[in-house]
Amino acid sequence: MKKNKFMRLASVMLMLCLITTCAISGTFAKYTTSASATDQARVAKWGVTVTMMAEEEIFATQYKDAAVTSSGTVIGGNNDTDVVAPGTYGTLSTIDVTGTPEVTVDVTTNLKLDLSNWTVTWDHDNDGGTTPEIPYCPIVFEVDGVKYGMKGIKDYTGTLVPDATSYTTTAELETAVINAILTTIYGDATNTVAGTSPYEIQKVVRYTPNHTFAIDEDFSWEWAFNYNVDAKDTELGNLSANASSTDDPTVDFAMQVIVEQVD
Amino acid sequence: MSANDKHETLESYKAEQRSTYVRVMLMVNIVFILLLVTIGVIALKVSNILPEGQDIFYIVGKDPSLDITDGDGKKWKNQENVDIFKSNYENGEGQITVASQNGDKVIAPGTTTKYMFALFNDGNVALKYETDIDFSLLANGNEATNADEFPLLVRLSTDEDGGRYLIGSETEWVSVSKAKIDSYVSQLGASSYENFTLEIKWEYEGGNDEFDTLLGNLSAEGVADGNGGLLITMGINTVAEEHIDPEAKGGTMVQENGQPVDVEYGGTIRWIWLILLFINIAMIIFYVSWLLNKRVNKW
Numbered sequence: 273m274k275k276n277k278f279m280r281l282a283s284v285m286l287m288l289c290l291i292t293t294c295a296i297s298g299t300f301a302k303y304t305t306s307a308s309a310t311d312q313a314r315v316a317k318w319g320v321t322v323t324m325m326a327e328e329e330i331f332a333t334q335y336k337d338a339a340v341t342s343s344g345t346v347i348g349g350n351n352d353t354d355v356v357a358p359g360t361y362g363t364l365s366t367i368d369v370t371g372t373p374e375v376t377v378d379v380t381t382n383l384k385l386d387l388s389n390w391t392v393t394w395d396h397d398n399d400g401g402t403t404p405e406i407p408y409c410p411i412v413f414e415v416d417g418v419k420y421g422m423k424g425i426k427d428y429t430g431t432l433v434p435d436a437t438s439y440t441t442t443a444e445l446e447t448a449v450i451n452a453i454l455t456t457i458y459g460d461a462t463n464t465v466a467g468t469s470p471y472e473i474q475k476v477v478r479y480t481p482n483h484t485f486a487i488d489e490d491f492s493w494e495w496a497f498n499y500n501v502d503a504k505d506t507e508l509g510n511l512s513a514n515a516s517s518t519d520d521p522t523v524d525f526a527m528q529v530i531v532e533q534v535d
Numbered sequence: 536m537s538a539n540d541k542h543e544t545l546e547s548y549k550a551e552q553r554s555t556y557v558r559v560m561l562m563v564n565i566v567f568i569l570l571l572v573t574i575g576v577i578a579l580k581v582s583n584i585l586p587e588g589q590d591i592f593y594i595v596g597k598d599p600s601l602d603i604t605d606g607d608g609k610k611w612k613n614q615e616n617v618d619i620f621k622s623n624y625e626n627g628e629g630q631i632t633v634a635s636q637n638g639d640k641v642i643a644p645g646t647t648t649k650y651m652f653a654l655f656n657d658g659n660v661a662l663k664y665e666t667d668i669d670f671s672l673l674a675n676g677n678e679a680t681n682a683d684e685f686p687l688l689v690r691l692s693t694d695e696d697g698g699r700y701l702i703g704s705e706t707e708w709v710s711v712s713k714a715k716i717d718s719y720v721s722q723l724g725a726s727s728y729e730n731f732t733l734e735i736k737w738e739y740e741g742g743n744d745e746f747d748t749l750l751g752n753l754s755a756e757g758v759a760d761g762n763g764g765l766l767i768t769m770g771i772n773t774v775a776e777e778h779i780d781p782e783a784k785g786g787t788m789v790q791e792n793g794q795p796v797d798v799e800y801g802g803t804i805r806w807i808w809l810i811l812l813f814i815n816i817a818m819i820i821f822y823v824s825w826l827l828n829k830r831v832n833k834w
Binding site: 303304305306307308309310311312313314315316317318319371372373374375376480481482533534535 | 599601605611612617619620626631632635643645646658660753754763764766770771772773775776777
């Protein structure tokens with residue numbers, strides 16, 4: 273009996289030993305694991321293009337009559353000076369902005385329009401001097417199909433510049449043309465600030481991501497050959513032709529459009 | 536035969552039987568001990584050639600385990616997409632400055648994003664792990680050869696020891712091309728965790744506006760052409776294995792009621808096994824002694 277109990281006890285312990293051996297031997301196995309995480313992103317779209325006419329194309333050193341193909345009808349005193357004259361016309365600027373950027377952008381427009389030394393005056397309303405004479409500046413500007421000029425001036429078709437967009441001072445004309453340009457780009461001409469030289473006016477508008485730009489505008493200028501006052505045109509020409517160049521009537525236009533991502 | 540003779544014969548028979556039993560038991564014990572050792576050696580050898588993560592025997596007591604979870608509560612699985620990037624970004628004033636047109640995740644100059652994840656060793660043995668970052672650039676569906684020039688900067692930090700940077704520093708960001716070469720190796724104690732923060736930035740004033748604009752235009756053209764644009768892929772990889780010292784420390788221990796949790800990795804089972812082994816050895820020694828004693832008495 274003693275032997276049987278002992279045998280049984282020994283057998284049980286041996287079995288336990290075997291079972292735990294299975295468990296312990298598992299501890300020799302090496303645990304390894306790996307995990308990874310990935311993500312993908314696309315570079316946010318820019319794709320904004322701004323196209324403008326080059327400054328040197330606004331005015332020219334010479335102009336041709338459309339009927340004359342081989343020589344100019346107006347040629348500057350020296351070939352480096354851009355000139356304007358009765359019968360000349362040109363594009364003040366073209367601006368083309370397209371794209372749908374996925375970022376916030378600021379569109380900054382810098383402008384300058386300077387009509388200097390238009391000192392020849394005239395009785396624009398033929399009232400015999402009852403109202404003061406105003407500067408004779410026969411340059412007519414066209415923005416978004418609307419003509420801007422001095423009071424009493426006609427365009428190349430002989431049509432008077434509308435009263436609403438005609439002015440008695442060159443400063444008012446400058447402001448009106450600039451505001452008209454800003455309005456065609458932004459929808460209004462408010463919230464402008466002084467520009468940094470050489471520009472006089474600056475307007476900045478911020479657009480949220482995914483705004484689609486579709487600005488496509490042309491601005492032009494003309495000096496009608498007929499329909500205005502030939503004697504005054506001649507006076508202007510004489511003023512330019514005199515010995516002094518500091519009193520030459522000039523038209524100075526500059527425009528810059530910048531589209532920039534905002535942080 | 537006299538009564539004494541009969542008694543002597545019986546005693547002799549009993550002794551012989553006893554002796555036989557002892558010999559058999561001795562043989563059985565030796566065989567089992569050899570079997571025990573053999574199984575242990577086999578397990579060791581087999582475990583070295585098994586595929587990763589598999590064990591040939593059910594592990595009782597030792598329970599290594601690693602969980603990786605991100606700040607959104609998403610557990611990592613191999614090559615699974617997580618949300619490192621976003622489709623919209625805001626500036627410091629809460630204004631959206633970058634917004635995807637079609638819901639894609641995007642990145643642009645001036646965007647910064649943070650991705651947080653935690654490694655949690657919820658097993659009862661220490662682990663050694665290695666973490667690294669990888670990056671690739673696809674241009675219109677094709678892998679770009681100049682991915683290293685992409686102006687992305689990264690930093691990787693952990694909250695261990697009050698917070699320290701593993702890649703970059705508080706004032707320094709590292710280009711993604713350099714970051715993907717380095718790897719971070721460390722250890723995580725049982726029932727311990729470590730939090731990581733991966734920061735990714737595309738500088739607004741990175742010093743190369745032309746290049747930034749080029750990238751934006753390429754992406755726009757690619758999207759318009761249906762090629763997907765410029766795509767970047769960022770990956771974080773972690774490989775972990777048992778530490779040679781199961782009781783090695785690392786990371787922050789999980790606390791319960793302000794005290795670190797108890798960790799046991801099968802010591803009890805090991806002790807039981809050892810005790811049984813010693814008992815078997817003791818039994819062998821006892822039997823051998825008994826046998827020898829019997830021999831001596833016979834002489």
